[in-house]
Amino acid sequence: MNKKTLNNKLGxxxxxxxxxxxxxxxxxxxxxxxxxKLEKILILSAKKIWxxxxxxxxxxxxxxxxxxxxxxxxxxxxxxxxxxxxxxAVDIFTCWNMNYQxxxxxxxxxLKSKKIQIITDQQRWLATKFKNKKLNNKIVIKxxxxxxxxxxxxxxxxxxxxxxxxxxxxxxxxxxxxIKRYVKELCNIIKMNRFWNTKIxxxxxxxxxxxxxxxxxxxxxxxxxxxxxxxxxxxIDIFSCKYYDPAIVANFTTKFFEWKYYKLKINMRNGK
Numbered sequence: 001m002n003k004k005t006l007n008n009k010l011g012x013x014x015x016x017x018x019x020x021x022x023x024x025x026x027x028x029x030x031x032x033x034x035x036x037k038l039e040k041i042l043i044l045s046a047k048k049i050w051x052x053x054x055x056x057x058x059x060x061x062x063x064x065x066x067x068x069x070x071x072x073x074x075x076x077x078x079x080x081x082x083x084x085x086x087x088x089a090v091d092i093f094t095c096w097n098m099n100y101q102x103x104x105x106x107x108x109x110x111l112k113s114k115k116i117q118i119i120t121d122q123q124r125w126l127a128t129k130f131k132n133k134k135l136n137n138k139i140v141i142k143x144x145x146x147x148x149x150x151x152x153x154x155x156x157x158x159x160x161x162x163x164x165x166x167x168x169x170x171x172x173x174x175x176x177x178x179i180k181r182y183v184k185e186l187c188n189i190i191k192m193n194r195f196w197n198t199k200i201x202x203x204x205x206x207x208x209x210x211x212x213x214x215x216x217x218x219x220x221x222x223x224x225x226x227x228x229x230x231x232x233x234x235x236i237d238i239f240s241c242k243y244y245d246p247a248i249v250a251n252f253t254t255k256f257f258e259w260k261y262y263k264l265k266i267n268m269r270n271g272k
Contacts, residue, residue: 017075017124020100021091024107026114032083035066041110042068042079049103051094088113091120122265147266151243156268158221158239161246163253165234167260173227173234176200176212182256183216183223189252190244193219204229 031037035058046053051072058068066081077092088111092103100121108116151159172178183198195217204210208230216223220242226235234257238249246266254262 017093017095018100019091019093019120019122019124020118021089021120022104022107023117023119024088024090024111024113025086025116027086027088028112029083029086031111032066032081032086032088033064035060038066038079038081039068041107042070042077044110045103045106046070046072046077048106049099121267147245147247148243151268154268154270156270158241158269159243159246160237160239160267160269161249162265163234163236163250164263165236165254165257165259166231166262168227168232168234168257170229170232172257173212173232174229176202179212179214179225179227182253183214185256186223186249186252187216187218190238190248192223192240192242192244195219 031041039056039058043053043056051074054071054073056068056070058066060066064083066079068079070077072094074094075092077090080089081087082089090107092100104116104118107113179200180198184194186192187194199215201213202210203213210229212227214223214225214227218240220240222237222239224237227233228235234253236253238244246264250262250264253259
């Protein structure tokens with residue numbers, strides 16, 4: 001495969017990894033204090049989701065806290081415990097989209113946690129086309145799934161993305177006609193049919209707290225946005241049962257609002 005072909009293959013919307021952060025509350029304090037039992041539970045949890053442990057290391061901080069780091073062939077996971085609060089903070093980062101629900105259920109059962117909270121479920125992806133012109137024969141490129149393949153594979157019902165665009169062009173986010181134009185062009189690009197007119201409302205009694213809010217119904221759900229004048233930041237959410245490429249949305253949005261930098265979160269949701 002030559003470099004030109006490779007650049008085309010590794011375009012936007014390429015799934016690379018998934019990062020999950022989970023908090024476990026009201027755990028059994030005796031388990032959190034028992035390092036050997038805790039280690040056994042974590043090793044078994046890795047086997048439950050078919051990941052391969054390469055190495056592990058833990059440290060006990062006096063008088064009772066434990067941090068445990070596991071290197072996986074797929075990446076890593078960690079746990080940090082606060083027995084005095086019956087609390088454990090866990091995260092797992094993997095290069096393929098495994099059955100995380102099984103992993104969470106297993107840890108919940110064996111930590112005897114009465115309450116869990118998923119803090120982050122973040123997909124990691126290639127935001128721009130691959131442009132490494134100095135690629136040599138020693139570099140191995142593994143084939144990765146596109147977001148569309150990932151969406152179909154897991155029978156997802158919805159895809160949602162949130163884009164925070166910082167240091168936008170202040171004239172653009174303060175102009176309701178420009179915001180309407182953004183919505184219209186975005187829907188055309190991602191092939192979403194608008195339903196009714198774009199609703200834009202101006203809030204705030206003075207310049208310090210003023211902002212525009214926008215909602216646009218689409219046949220497959222909703223696009224909404226808030227534009228903060230004080231910080232020149234745009235907060236945009238797109239929720240749809242029809243697939244669209246988040247990378248295309250991000251690239252168009254950042255160019256339209258003349259961004260300085262941005263933050264993107266993607267969530268694929270199903271009925272499970």
